[in-house]
Amino acid sequence: MKDSITVFAPATIANLSCGFDVLGLALDGVGDYLKLERNDTPGVLIRRITGMDLPLEASRNVAGVAALALLEAYGRPVGVTLELHKGIKAGSGIGSSAASAAGAVWGLNALLGEPFSETELVGFAMAGEQLASGAAHADNVAPALMGGITLVRSANPLDVARVHCPPELQACVLHPQVELKTSDARKVLKTHIPLSQGIRQWGNVGGLITGLFTEDYGLISRSLEDVIIEPVRSLLIPGFDALRQAALDAGALGFGISGSGPSVYALCRGTDKAAAVGKALEATYTPMGIPFDLHLSPVSPRGVRQVETYPSPQSDT
Ligand code: HSE
Numbered sequence: 363m364k365d366s367i368t369v370f371a372p373a374t375i376a377n378l379s380c381g382f383d384v385l386g387l388a389l390d391g392v393g394d395y396l397k398l399e400r401n402d403t404p405g406v407l408i409r410r411i412t413g414m415d416l417p418l419e420a421s422r423n424v425a426g427v428a429a430l431a432l433l434e435a436y437g438r439p440v441g442v443t444l445e446l447h448k449g450i451k452a453g454s455g456i457g458s459s460a461a462s463a464a465g466a467v468w469g470l471n472a473l474l475g476e477p478f479s480e481t482e483l484v485g486f487a488m489a490g491e492q493l494a495s496g497a498a499h500a501d502n503v504a505p506a507l508m509g510g511i512t513l514v515r516s517a518n519p520l521d522v523a524r525v526h527c528p529p530e531l532q533a534c535v536l537h538p539q540v541e542l543k544t545s546d547a548r549k550v551l552k553t554h555i556p557l558s559q560g561i562r563q564w565g566n567v568g569g570l571i572t573g574l575f576t577e578d579y580g581l582i583s584r585s586l587e588d589v590i591i592e593p594v595r596s597l598l599i600p601g602f603d604a605l606r607q608a609a610l611d612a613g614a615l616g617f618g619i620s621g622s623g624p625s626v627y628a629l630c631r632g633t634d635k636a637a638a639v640g641k642a643l644e645a646t647y648t649p650m651g652i653p654f655d656l657h658l659s660p661v662s663p664r665g666v667r668q669v670e671t672y673p674s675p676q677s678d679t
Contacts, residue, residue, distance in 0.1 A: 363473065363474065365399060365400050366398060367397075367469050368397045368398075368469075368671070369396050369472075369667065370465070371393050371461040371464045371666045372393040372662055372664075372666070373388075373389045373456040373458070373657075374386050374387060374388050374389060374456060374460055374502045374505045374621075375387050375456065376457060376460075376499075376502045376620070377501060377618070377619070377620075378570065379570075379588040379592065379618035379619075380563055380570055380585060380588050381513070382501075382590065382591050383497075383499045383500075384513055384514045385501060385513055385525075386457075386504060386505040386512055387510065387511045387527070388509045388662040388663075388664070388665055389533060389535070389659040390661075392456070393450060393465075394413075394448055394449050394450055394462050394465055395446070395447040395449065395465075395669070396444060396446050396447075396462070397444070397672050398443070398466070398469040399443045400474075401441045402439075404433075404439040404440060404441050405420065405441050406442055406444065407441070407442070407444070408420055408426055408444045408446065409444065410445045411445070411448065412673070413447050413448030413673075416452070423462075423493075424490030425444055425446055425463055425465065427463070427490050427492075427493045428486050428490035429442055429466045429486075431485075432486040435482070435486070440474065442470055446465075448462070449461075451537075451541075453544075454537050454541075455537070455623045455624055456535060457502035457503075459490055459491060459493075459495070459502075460487065460490070460503045463489070464503050464506035464507045466487075467486040468483060469666070472668065480508055481520050484508075487500075487506070487507065488517070494544060494545075495543075495622075496548065497544075499514075499517065500517050500522065501514055502621060506665055506666060507665045508522070509662055510525070510663050511526075511574060511661060512525060525574050526574055526575045527661045527663070528577040528582075530579075531630075532629070532631070532632065532635070532661075533629055533630075533658075533660070534609070534614070534630060534636050534658050535620055535627045535656070535659070536644075536647060536654055537624070537654055537656075537657070538599070538601070538624050538647070538653075538654045539653040539655070540624050542599075544621070547598065547622035547623055548622065550595065551591060551594060551595075555590055559590050560590075562587075562589045563588070563589055563590055565585075566588075567585075568585075569584060570582060570585035570586065579615060582629070583616055585616075586616020586618060591619070598623060599623050599624050600652060601646065601647060601650050601652070602619075605626055605643055606626075608645070609628040609642060609643060612635075612638045612641070613630065614630050614635070614639045615631060616629050626643075628643070633658075633660075637658065
């Protein structure tokens with residue numbers, strides 16, 4: 363068994379418009395780094411966090427809580443020391459808490475000789491989501507762990523499936539630098555919906571899954587619609603309607619809120635289209651005076667993975 367490991371855990375886009383709490387995809391290039399070391403003091407010790415100011419106390423930290431959930435199931439007196447480098451800002455809408463939780467359980471499982479399955483790891487990482495947002499949803503942690511596009515058919519009991527990703531699919535994410543906590547973005551949601559909205563939404567989920575498996579970009583495009591969550595949450599995102607218009611005019615297949623926001627995302631066919639959509643989003647948002655980050659990324663087929671290098675302390679922000 364290894365004594366230490368360094369891992370990268372990717373950012374994710376959850377919901378994919380129509381699939382609230384069930385669909386998600388992994389991004390490339392943006393994510394968190396974790397360094398884990400096994401030791402003989404039972405429990406989880408978080409030694410250092412860079413990139414963001416977050417609690418070091420394991421029971422108040424998403425990575426700590428997820429690792430503790432795994433250790434409790436493992437049932438033997440094992441200890442782990444964690445270092446975390448946040449490459450994803452908390453409250454960004456691209457799975458910041460999920461990346462930390464997924465990285466922690468994947469790394470710890472590797473240190474213990476892989477006693478747990480991928481689905482079990484999703485379950486442990488959900489404990490981190492419960493802490494972060496008050497709801498144990500798996501639509502970010504599943505793609506963060508498994509890579510690609512995932513469908514959480516059921517959160518309890520857990521039943522997660524990998525969805526085919528057409529090779530030309532590209533994501534474009536604009537992250538306005540305003541914080542929107544998932545817990546707050548969940549409080550504004552209606553708990554009851556009219557049957558007509560349900561019918562429209564599950565038609566879109568089925569359409570999106572079918573479009574992805576058959577590589578039918580037209581069907582994907584028509585299905586990237588959210589008639590339930592987006593009308594409420596989009597009011598919390600400055601410039602949402604203008605961004606949507608710009609993305610669609612530039613040729614995006616679809617546009618919506620990434621996770622609980624404030625990030626927004628567009629899916630595009632091909633890198634040229636994604637670049638054009640990125641430029642259109644940038645041109646639309648720059649005059650608004652709100653700082654933002656833009657990420658262009660293919661869907662990453664890989665979730666959390668071992669890497670050789672951990673970011674240097676200079677990467678602290
Ligand atoms: N499905 C969750 C939500 C994702 O929309 O609240 C949070 O990133």
